[in-house]
Amino acid sequence: xxxxxxxxxxxxxxxxxxxxxxxxxxxxxxxxxxxxxxxxxxxxxxxxxxxxxxxxxxxxxxxxxxxxxxxxxxxxxxxxxxxxxxxxxxxxxxxxxxxxxxxxxxxxxxxxxxxxxxxxxxxxxxxxxxxxxxxxxxxxxxxxxxxxxxxxxxxxxxxxxxxxxxxxxxxxxxxxxxxxxxxxxxxxxxxxxxxxxxxxxxxxxxxxxxxxxxxxxxxxxxxxxxxxxxxxx
Amino acid sequence: xxxxxxxxxxxxxxxxxxxxxxxxxxxxxxxxxxxxxxxxxxxxxxxxxxxxxxxxxxxxxxxxxxxxxxxxxxxxxxxxxxxxxxxxxxxxxxxxxxxxxxxxxxxxxxxxxxxxxxxxxxxxxxxxxxxxxxxxxxxxxxxxxxxxxxxxxxxxxxxxxxxxxxxxxxxxxxxxxxxxxxxxxxxxxxxxxxxxxxxxxxxxxxxxxxxxxxxxxxxxxxxxxxxxxxxxxxxxxxxxxxxxxxxxxxxxxxxxxxxxxxxxxxxxxxxxxxxxxxxxxxxxxxxxxxxxxxxxxxxxxxxxxxxxxxxxxxxxxxxxxxxxxxxxxxxxxxxxxxxxxxxxxxxx
Numbered sequence: 001x002x003x004x005x006x007x008x009x010x011x012x013x014x015x016x017x018x019x020x021x022x023x024x025x026x027x028x029x030x031x032x033x034x035x036x037x038x039x040x041x042x043x044x045x046x047x048x049x050x051x052x053x054x055x056x057x058x059x060x061x062x063x064x065x066x067x068x069x070x071x072x073x074x075x076x077x078x079x080x081x082x083x084x085x086x087x088x089x090x091x092x093x094x095x096x097x098x099x100x101x102x103x104x105x106x107x108x109x110x111x112x113x114x115x116x117x118x119x120x121x122x123x124x125x126x127x128x129x130x131x132x133x134x135x136x137x138x139x140x141x142x143x144x145x146x147x148x149x150x151x152x153x154x155x156x157x158x159x160x161x162x163x164x165x166x167x168x169x170x171x172x173x174x175x176x177x178x179x180x181x182x183x184x185x186x187x188x189x190x191x192x193x194x195x196x197x198x199x200x201x202x203x204x205x206x207x208x209x210x211x212x213x214x215x216x217x218x219x220x221x222x223x224x225x226x227x228x229x230x231x232x233x
Numbered sequence: 234x235x236x237x238x239x240x241x242x243x244x245x246x247x248x249x250x251x252x253x254x255x256x257x258x259x260x261x262x263x264x265x266x267x268x269x270x271x272x273x274x275x276x277x278x279x280x281x282x283x284x285x286x287x288x289x290x291x292x293x294x295x296x297x298x299x300x301x302x303x304x305x306x307x308x309x310x311x312x313x314x315x316x317x318x319x320x321x322x323x324x325x326x327x328x329x330x331x332x333x334x335x336x337x338x339x340x341x342x343x344x345x346x347x348x349x350x351x352x353x354x355x356x357x358x359x360x361x362x363x364x365x366x367x368x369x370x371x372x373x374x375x376x377x378x379x380x381x382x383x384x385x386x387x388x389x390x391x392x393x394x395x396x397x398x399x400x401x402x403x404x405x406x407x408x409x410x411x412x413x414x415x416x417x418x419x420x421x422x423x424x425x426x427x428x429x430x431x432x433x434x435x436x437x438x439x440x441x442x443x444x445x446x447x448x449x450x451x452x453x454x455x456x457x458x459x460x461x462x463x464x465x466x467x468x469x470x471x472x473x474x475x476x477x478x479x480x481x482x483x484x485x486x487x488x489x490x491x492x493x494x495x496x497x498x499x500x501x502x503x504x505x506x507x508x509x510x511x512x513x514x515x516x517x518x519x520x521x522x523x524x525x526x527x528x529x530x531x532x533x534x535x536x537x538x539x540x541x542x543x544x545x546x547x548x549x550x551x552x553x554x555x556x557x558x559x560x561x562x563x564x565x566x567x568x569x570x571x572x573x574x575x576x577x578x579x580x581x
Contacts, residue, residue, distance in 0.1 A: 087470065105408050107405075197431060197464075200433045200436070200464070203433075203436075204433060204435060207435065214438040214439040214456065214458070215439055215443055215445075215446065215454070215456065217439075217442075217443045217446070221439075221440075221443065222436040222439050224432070224440050224469035224470060224473060225430060
């Protein structure tokens with residue numbers, strides 16, 4: 001019983017938090033609830049949850065503020081829920097340190113998959129995928145960080161410096177959407193008007209080298225207008 | 234604003250210059266000086282018609298009177314304000330200007346009003362169709378949910394699960410309709426502008442197909458897109474919605490469809506998108522109202538066929554907001570094809 005993951009849901013809509021609670025408990029997690037940002041912060045500091053599901057539209061203050069407060073002291077993974085479908089909101093939540101973003105309305109399967117993927121990548125952030133000797137594997141992909149080599153099903157794929165850096169970065173944040181600006185700053189050290197195009201061109205080359213057909217849904221997903229995510233299937 | 238002023242000035246100048254040379258030609262070649270004022274009256278009339286407001290017409294009337302006085306009446310190339318005829322022709326020209334301007338302003342106002350009415354009518358139709366279309370799934374959801382909640386103990390498990398699946402499906406349909414409506418209202422209000430960004434074709438298609446496969450895992454989509462790196466200038470989320478709507482439309486409405494194709498090719502500075510199915514095609518009588526009626530397939534009265542109306546008119550609105558046009562036709566080899574174009578991103 002004690003080794004269950006503890007998930008804090010900060011959501012004021014009773015119907016939504018009720019179904020999320022039922023869904024997560026059915027998936028074997030233990031769930032605690034808060035219906036205001038203040039209570040959420042309190043429960044976060046007293047219960048140390050493994051994951052926080054945070055609604056942005058809370059009655060007492062903006063969920064973004066709570067996100068900031070939590071990120072000041074902790075790296076606990078956070079999934080943001082929002083009814084706002086604007087891409088700029090997604091980008092700013094992710095840039096403020098949210099691990100993932102789910103837009104209402106969402107399906108139960110999709111949500112459960114996101115939770116699973118984040119807990120998995122977070123639990124293993126020290127070792128999932130990263131094998132001894134500075135390697136990462138997921139599915140067919142193997143990345144040798146030290147030798148700077150990239151393999152798909154044991155075949156080496158020749159990537160340029162930049163392409164390798166992008167894939168290494170995505171793999172280090174496996175399962176998480178990385179925004180264009182985050183990636184550009186990590187790779188080139190700055191973000192300007194040309195950065196997105198430069199990044200898109202590099203990603204196109206990577207897709208070509210990995211022979212990824214559009215719609216195949218393998219390895220990398222495109223979050224249009226937001227960024228990229230490396231995932232497992 | 235400055236653009237229209239510039240356009241007005243250019244129009245005025247061009248017409249006046251043309252009139253001046255025409256008058257010179259008439260005077261010198263045909264030696265019919267009485268026609269000269271008529272030429273200028275025509276010029277003033279045209280200017281009043283083509284420009285906005287009174288100012289250009291009045292100015293050109295004044296210029297015309299002076300030009301006739303200066304260049305085309307005795308003594309030539311000298312002003313002479315003693316001739317009564319000039320005063321009369323000036324009055325006539327000013328009258329022509331005033332009347333034409335008043336008329337054109339009225340016509341323009343009338344057109345604007347008509348367009349506004351049209352829009353209002355479309356909105357009313359949309360609202361009516363929505364309330365009608367949403368009522369059916371809402372009734373099913375409400376009915377099933379309350380049946381289960383009130384009779385939980387006596388209902389068979391099988392009935393309960395079937396009703397729950399029905400609730401799930403109907404709400405998924407509602408979600409998609411609401412998404413559609415949201416994106417239409419998103420740029421319908423005048424102060425919300427379409428945010429165009431550089432969208433990589435491959436990424437757009439990848440996202441579209443991934444989402445489409447999730448909803449319709451058994452539908453096979455044939456894909457043909459250019460191999461080169463291509464970016465279009467568009468709002469990615471809206472265009473994604475258009476493509477998903479068109480694909481979904483083929484699945485739901487093209488009877489006898491076995492395959493749907495998504496083709497993209499480059500023509501000049503445009504990317505042409507095509508969604509093509511091999512179903513029964515579109516009935517000829519439906520073409521006229523395909524993108525404008527929201528009540529959709531009111532004729533066949535089959536449950537969810539309504540969604541076609543909303544879906545397609547949403548697509549047409551989105552493409553129009555991108556300065557393109559959505560068109561539909563039947564292919565000679567059977568099936569229907571929906572087509573639209575987007576501007577390619579300019580090279581940086």
